[in-house]
Structure formats: C-alpha cells, structure tokens
Amino acid sequence: MSKLFGGIEAGGTKFVCAVGTGPDDIRAETRFPTTTPEETIGRSIAFFQEQIKTHGDLAAIGIAAFGPLDPNPQSPTFGYITTTPKPGWANTDFAGAMNAVLGVPVGFDTDVNGAALGEWQWGAAQGLDTFIYLTIGTGIGGGAMVNGKMLHGLVHPEMGHITLPHNWQKDPYNGRCPYHGDCLEGMASGPAIEDRWQKKGQDLPSDHPAWELEAHYLALALRSFICTLSPQRIIMGGGVMEQPQLFPLVRQKTLDYLNGYVQSPAILQGIDSYIVPPGLGNRAGVLGAIALGQQAVH
Ligand code: ADP
Ligand code: ZN
Secondary structure, X not given: OOOOEEEEEXXXXXXXXXXXXXXXXXXXXXXXXXXXXXHHHHHHHHHHHHHHHHHOOOOEEEEEEOOOEOOOOOOOOOOEEOOOOOOOOOOEEHHHHHHHHHOOOEEEEEHHHHHHHHHHHHOOOOOOOOEEXXXXXXXXXXXXXXXXXXXXXXXOOOHHHOEOOOOOOOOOOOOOEOOOXXXXXXXXXXXXXXXXXXXXXXXXXXXXXXXXXXXXXXXXXXXXXXXXXXXXXXXXXXXXXXXOOHHHHHHHHHHHHHOOOOOOHHHHOOHHHHEEOOOOHHHHHHHHHHHHHHHHOO
C-alpha cells in the first residue's frame, strides 16, 4: 500500500486540508475559513490527528500557502509566513507548528508553486521541465518549474507584481496594489475587475468590454514571462479564468504581442495547448499541497 500524505491548501480566505496519495485517492478532506493563525493551524492539526487515528501514520505533510513566505530549508525562518499584510499572520512559524505536534516532515512552498507541482505530477504539465502556473483570483501569482526544479531564487517569484504599459486614456483606472498601484495584480486581479466596473467578474456578461481589457493585460504579462523564463507551457487558473471566453482572447493577444519573435511551433502552431487551464481544475491547490508533502520525503 502506498504511503499516505497530508496536504494543506492555505489560502487567505479558506484552508483546505486533505489526506491521500493523489487525485484518485483522497481519503478525507475538510475546509474552513482562515481566521487567526492559532485557530486555523489548530484546526488543521486536529484534522490530521483525527485522520491518523483512522488511516494510520502520514509519511509527510505539504503546505501550499499564501505569502510572502520562506521556502528555503536552509534558512532559520524556513516554513514561516513572513511579511504578509494579512492581520495576525506575519512571522508565523507554520511548518514548525505542524512538525512540532505531528512529528512528520513538512514540505512548504507558495500556493502557486504547490499547484505547479501538482500539475506536473498529475495535470497539464506532465513530462515538462520548464513551465509556469498562474492564478488570477483575489491576487495574481505565479509558480514556476525551471529545468525540473521549483523556482525559488532569492525568496520566491512575485509574477503578479510586474509593471505593464498603462494607457491611461484607454483605461483610467488607477490600480489597487497597495505597493505598486497599477502593477499586473493591481490592474487585472478579480478585485481590480470589480473596482473598475463596479461589478464582480462573475456577474459581468461574457461579451462585456472588461474581458478584452483583461485579456490585454494578461497577454502583456505572458509575453514578459515567455521572454524571461521560456516556459514550455503556461497554465492559468483562479476564479477569473473561469470565464471561458478569456482563453481564446489571451491566446490571440499573446501571439499578437509576441509578434512572431519567439520562433517555436509550440507557440506558433500549438497555442491552444500552450496556454491552458489547470488539468486538475480547482483541485490543483490541494493536490499540489499533497505533492509538496511527497516531495519533502523524496
Ligand atoms: P482566491 O484567489 O481567494 O483563492 P479565486 O481564485 O476564486 O479565490 O478568486 C476570487 C476572485 O475571482 C474574486 O475577485 C472573484 O470576483 C473572481 N471570480 C470568481 N469566479 C469568477 C468567475 N466565474 N468569473 C470571473 N471572476 C470570478
Ligand atoms: Zn503590486
């Protein structure tokens, strides 16, 4: 029997905890709102303790968390949520708290690196060694695998905070990133759409001009990511990408903005399988957390 792993998709709004070995074998799952670290981490620990009673020991636990966080195992603050503006969560030793009570190895990375790893293991990035996973939701974030390893570098990438050209006449919206105003996240996250059009994305009709503008910003960002990291595929998830009309718009604009410069058949002839939704759908987060747990012991 294969070993069981625990996974925590730790979002700013909700936590999802699960126990299993992969997409076809989730033994138990629970979700609850993100409140204080004490309460939320406490509920996660209680869930796993309960599951261990029923299913036996876990080999490891993976945490795919909102950040900023410290994913470097060599660092004294490894496993911490670090400078997050989320009230109460700055400098929280998340992985340490899990490890102290449950006594198992803990894999710890960003939510988007976790989702990317899950997609690599079981979803739309199988067999690739360099790709990115983007989420377009409450925030915008990107995880990357580069030459077969998750990209961390100095801290971890913050792909949502790149600068884009801003045509103020065409789009007078200021942007809402507290740090940069009109960065990618400031202009194209779900809350930015809601702010600009005074309606939530899910309530705007599919032919609303919001989507053309959204695709414009996303495609500008993709051009930068393609030129910087040379990904073999780009996976786009998150609530905003549940608008199916966005995919064809983003693909066409990405081709337009690249303007033929990156000469690869994967892009020029295969754009429909180059820019894709997550193969695991909205399960990418929690399955990615389980994949982080598996990676922690391999
Ligand atoms: P989170 O980022 O908190 O994990 P989501 O990825 O669901 O959660 O992102 C939530 C954001 O996505 C909200 O701003 C919401 O308005 C927007 N959103 C959710 N569903 C849709 C949809 N079907 N179409 C457009 N926007 C959506
Ligand atoms: Zn920003």
